Amino acid sequence: MRKPLLIGNWKMNGSLQANEALVMRLLPRLRAFRDSLELGVCPPLPYLFQVRDLLGSTGVALGAQNASAFVSGAHTGEVSVAMLQELGCRYVLVGHSERRTLYGETNQDVAAKFRAAMSVGLTPVLCVGESLEEREADQTSNVVAKQIQAVINEVGLSSLTKGVVAYEPVWAIGTGRTATPEQVSIVHQDIRSFVGCDASEASQDISEDLRIIYGGSVKPKNAIDLFSLSDVDGGLIGGASLHSKGFGAIAGALAEAYGLLADDYETH
Numbered sequence: 001m002r003k004p005l006l007i008g009n010w011k012m013n014g015s016l017q018a019n020e021a022l023v024m025r026l027l028p029r030l031r032a033f034r035d036s037l038e039l040g041v042c043p044p045l046p047y048l049f050q051v052r053d054l055l056g057s058t059g060v061a062l063g064a065q066n067a068s069a070f071v072s073g074a075h076t077g078e079v080s081v082a083m084l085q086e087l088g089c090r091y092v093l094v095g096h097s098e099r100r101t102l103y104g105e106t107n108q109d110v111a112a113k114f115r116a117a118m119s120v121g122l123t124p125v126l127c128v129g130e131s132l133e134e135r136e137a138d139q140t141s142n143v144v145a146k147q148i149q150a151v152i153n154e155v156g157l158s159s160l161t162k163g164v165v166a167y168e169p170v171w172a173i174g175t176g177r178t179a180t181p182e183q184v185s186i187v188h189q190d191i192r193s194f195v196g197c198d199a200s201e202a203s204q205d206i207s208e209d210l211r212i213i214y215g216g217s218v219k220p221k222n223a224i225d226l227f228s229l230s231d232v233d234g235g236l237i238g239g240a241s242l243h244s245k246g247f248g249a250i251a252g253a254l255a256e257a258y259g260l261l262a263d264d265y266e267t268h
């Protein structure tokens with residue numbers, strides 16, 4: 001079974017004080033799910049050290065929002081995957097739509113970052129998704145397939161499961177406009193069939209094992225409907241991950257969708 005995964009992407013938010021308050025309130029809310037769910041948070045880079053110490057051995061993992069594809073050297077302002085690994089990160093987001101649209105990252109750049117992350121044992125979270133124009137032009141499936149194919153070309157199909165795919169439709173990010181369960185289900189199924197379309201048996205296994213999580217305006221009130229879809233293996237949460245109550249409730253929805261709620265857990 002694919003282990004359900006929930007990651008909070010804090011984006012460029014926080015401060016020493018706010019992070020401490022958030023993590024201290026969040027940890028008790030996540031305690032009930034430590035064994036059943038894989039949980040992580042991705043703070044901005046300067047706070048990795050602080051948040052690592054706050055998380056301690058609670059089982060909530062640390063992730064970064066971006067990394068360089070280069071190993072070391074003259075890349076002013078960049079951070080290498082080895083540095084992230086040394087700091088205790090387990091995950092690194094690659095190809096978040098904000099990186100693609102605001103900073104011009106191409107499919108090729110993202111694939112190189114995926115490879116770099118894998119090479120040091122980090123779990124790359126490959127973010128894919130279409131813009132509104134692409135959806136309206138019926139290009140969703142093509143766009144997402146190209147984003148994934150670039151990574152397969154770089155690392156090989158069998159290495160895809162060293163990472164996680166996060167489907168995040170660009171038009172649903174930070175807009176309050178969540179994709180409907182039907183829209184999400186179609187794309188997640190498309191991704192799984194795309195990965196499994198190679199006739200080999202291995203490709204079927206990879207498709208079956210690949211974790212595909214959803215992100216884009218996930219909130220406590222819509223989480224259960226999204227997480228109940230059979231091809232959705234968890235969530236990548238932006239705005240709602242900055243609130244301990246909301247993120248805790250989303251974790252509860254994920255555990256509930258998988259029938260993993262502890263008997264004594266109160267949902268309300």
Ligand SMILES: O=C(CO)COP(=O)(O)O
Nearest residue numbers: 009173174216217238239
């Ligand atoms: O971009 C996202 C997570 O990476 C989603 O952001 P929101 O949950 O704020 O829409």
